[in-house]
Each structure stands twice: as C-alpha cells, then as structure tokens.
Amino acid sequence: MRASKFPEERRQQIIYLLKQEGKVTAQNLSVRLNVSEDTIRRDLKDLELSGHLTRVHGGALPRSPSHSPYSARQTQNTNAKISIAKEVTKLINSDQVIFIDSGTTALEVARQLPFDLNITVITNSPPVLIALSEHPNINVILLGGVLNKKSMALTGNTTQNALSKIRADICILGVCSLHDELGVTTTDFEEAELKRVMIENSSEIIVPITADKLGTAAPFGITTIEDISHIVTESTAPEKILTPYQKAGISITKVKS
C-alpha cells in the first residue's frame, strides 16, 4: 500500500478497501496504511459522520442497504404521494410512451395507472416494473444496468446508452429536491446524469413532488426549472414558494392530501 501523504487520501483508501473487501478492521488498516490505530479510528469516526460507512466495534462495515433510504422512504408520506400520483395519471393518455423514473413518488404513479390505459412504460426502476407486471394493458420496457441498492434504480453506462436511443412523450421525474433557482437536484451523481438524458429525450416533463421537498436542494444539479412542464404537489404547499414556477410558465396542480 502506497504511503499516502494526506489524511483525505487515506480516507479515500479506506472507503475503497471497504468497498472491495466488505469490511475493514482498525487493526488491519493500521498496518496497511502505516498509521496508528488511533488515527484509523479517528478516520472511521469522520467517515461515519459523513455517511460513508457504519462503525462497529473493531472496525467498520458498509452502510447497510437494509437501512438504506429506500426502504425507509417507502412508507413516508404515503397518502400525499397517492393523491399526487392519482392526479399525475390524469395527464397521461393512451398510446403514449412514458418514462418513469426511480423514486417512491414515481413508483406510486406507476401503481395508480388506470387499468384501461394503453401505454408503453420505459423505466430504470425494477420496483416500477414489478408494480406494472400485473397491469393488462401496459407494455413495460426495462433499461438494463447495475443495480444501485440504495435507490433501487439501475444505473451506469449501459442504462444511459439504452436510454439515449429512446424518445418518450412524457417523463415522470422522481426528484429529491426542487428549488426555483437551483432547479432539479439529486443526491446521486450517476442518477443525475441519467435523469438529464431522460429529460432531453422527452417532450413533456412532469414532476410529482411532496410539499416538503419544495424549496430544497441536493448536491447534484440535473436541470433548471425551465424544462419542467407540470408540477403536481400538495395543496399545503405555500403559494409563495410556487410563484416562481408559475412565472416560468409551468402548469401547477395542487391536490389535497
């Protein structure tokens, strides 16, 4: 193991090793990185704080996918999400081709699609596929790729490539955050890329979003709000926050939850 001059470099190495080997021990890292166990422990503490791993007595483990945002998010705000999703389905007509993005709100849209709707859905989200697998009139196409267990989305080069060859009428975008100045942002770099391609290849962009995500921002930018066609949100969303979107010519629907 090369001697790393900077602590940051060493921490990166720890993350790398953890990913490679599934677990790390303070003792082992101390030897391999040529620093005392104390330093390693301090590193691990920092890395835990910044969300890169979970500490355990003796070392550290990857952040468990079972405690991942996904399964936790699944049950949050369900009623609001269902109401929003139902409203979104009204914007979809038969014979259209629809992108459905990953994310719990977009998943709910898939679940609420009426039985008599005759459309083709293209998605990178296995949960969306499962939800639609019993729908009699919807043709489902899944983009291939590597599974991101945290978000339950397929990502990577393959996914993006497959996506770039398809054009859709409507894109149901799953977003982490929406901000009038910073636009659409998300927490995962790779997914940001993917969402950008989705947007580029769709005629209409619909953003279903719960009120609590309005006015917030995440690290990775996807696009400005100009690309958005519709926003569907809760009636509890303050008028003031929505004004910039209305001015940008976005059609906004509010549902009571």
Next chain:
Amino acid sequence: MRASKFPEERRQQIIYLLKQEGKVTAQNLSVRLNVSEDTIRRDLKDLELSGHLTRVHGGALPRSPSHSPYSARQTQNTNAKISIAKEVTKLINSDQVIFIDSGTTALEVARQLPFDLNITVITNSPPVLIALSEHPNINVILLGGVLNKKSMALTGNTTQNALSKIRADICILGVCSLHDELGVTTTDFEEAELKRVMIENSSEIIVPITADKLGTAAPFGITTIEDISHIVTESTAPEKILTPYQKAGISITKVKS
C-alpha cells in the same frame, strides 16, 4: 461459513438465516457462527429489541409473517425446489460471475445464495433482482428489455444484445423440460434464443430441475444435453431416467426433498 469478526455482521447473518429458514435455534446458530449460545442469546435479545425478530424459547422466529417487500413468496415453492436450490448454491464460489435465468427454480437459487457469498449476478429476471436487492455482498446487473409478463422475464433484441457482450463462469439455467434425446426445451421461442446465448457465454451450465420435468419436452429446443455440466434434482428421480445424462459425463446431484 466465513469467519465474521464483528458482532454486527453476525447479527445481520442471523437475520438473513432467519429469513431463509423461517426459524433459528440458539444451539444451531452457536455452532454455525462459532460463538457460545450466550452470545447468540444476547444477539437475539438485541435483535428483538430492534424489531428484527421475535424471541421464542429455544431460538427466534420472524417478526412479521412475511416481511418481503414484493411478490417474494408469491410462488408457493415446494420444499423440493428449496432443497435443490440450496444444493446448487454449493457449486458457486466467491468472486465468480453468474448468469441466473428466469424461472421459479432459478429464482429460488437466488434466494438461497448464502449471506457471505461475494459474487456478481447477471439476470434478465426482475424477481431475481428483487430477491437479491437486500443481499449485502452480491453485485446485481440486470439485462434490459421488454417484459414478458407470463414468465416475468425480459426478452427481445436488447436483452440478447446486452447478454452477448458478457461472459460468465456459471449459468443457472431455468428449464421447462429436460429430455435425454431432445435436450433442453422450453415453451417460449424468444426465451429459447436467449437461453442459447446464455449457454454459449458460460463456462459451466447448472440445471436445477424437479423430478417431474425430467424426461419431458417442450416445443422450442435450446441445446443438447452435452452442454450441461451439472444437474441437481430430487432423489425421487428414477435412476433409469438419469442414466443417459451420466453417460454423457454430466455430474448429477440428488437431494432428498
């Protein structure tokens, strides 16, 4: 069973084993995880406190009857399939790349993959992906394509194309029928194509199959039995039916169900 140093790791393993086997006993866990029963009991107490299981005298049971997110146990899997699947997993080693085909038996193999196995799984079956989404050590790659709702498999040009670019160590083939003269056959034309490519691109072909499918045939041929490396089936399978395969040099494992 890999030596797992961290208590947290051990507890995750307990959860995993409980999910797989429906129940665990302190005694059994003590042996399998190489710690005293005292430690196991302490683990179980913690896990009960954190809501992962319910304790009973002698061991523990799952908390909610079926805490599987989706259609996990939709197929009533016979004991035979589970036994076969468990046997198949013994043929897989860490760091290998595995194709897992669609079909209920192959799906069961995915479900039975042990906690500590570190492999990459490539599949065209969304149910397999869902089954593996909570597995901490398996990297899952899904082939894209159009969903065939009957078989819950992705098929089509896209799938085949993606598949043709990948080589695997082992292919777990889901088969409808196996006949000593007609070879491997299936009921769906497109899937036959796909399976053929899978076989071509794998070093080893493992066929898990229940006894009732032996000696039967379906419309679309996939390959002759020469390509098969292993067959895992039930001990109830008559010796006579298996003779041709043995003569073809195929290694056969029988499990009691």
Next chain:
DNA sequence: TATATTATTGCATAAACATGCATATAAAAA
C-alpha cells in the same frame, strides 16, 4: 410432577475505544 433443556445473571478477561496531552507537520500570516 420430575427431568432436561433453555434463559438469565453476575463475573472475569481481553480487546477495542475515547480522551487528554505532547509533538510534529503543514498552512497562513507577519
């Protein structure tokens, strides 16, 4: 009820941990 199995509790020990402190090093200010 009697007996065997399983649980709990307290205790001992070794490993891992947090903390304060001293020192060394790097970055910033003079």
Next chain:
DNA sequence: TTTTTATATGCATGTTTATGCAATAATATA
C-alpha cells in the same frame, strides 16, 4: 523569510465492549 496558527498524529490513561464461564432461574416435555 520568520512567526503564528491550525491540523495531524502517536502515546498513555482510564473506560467501554464483547465474550465465555459458572451458578441459578425459568420453561418445556415426558
């Protein structure tokens, strides 16, 4: 450059954690 400041690191310390063992209590089963 020199001085100052902040950061990073290792060591000594007392503390916490993980674990197995033994004694006792609770529970299942004959």
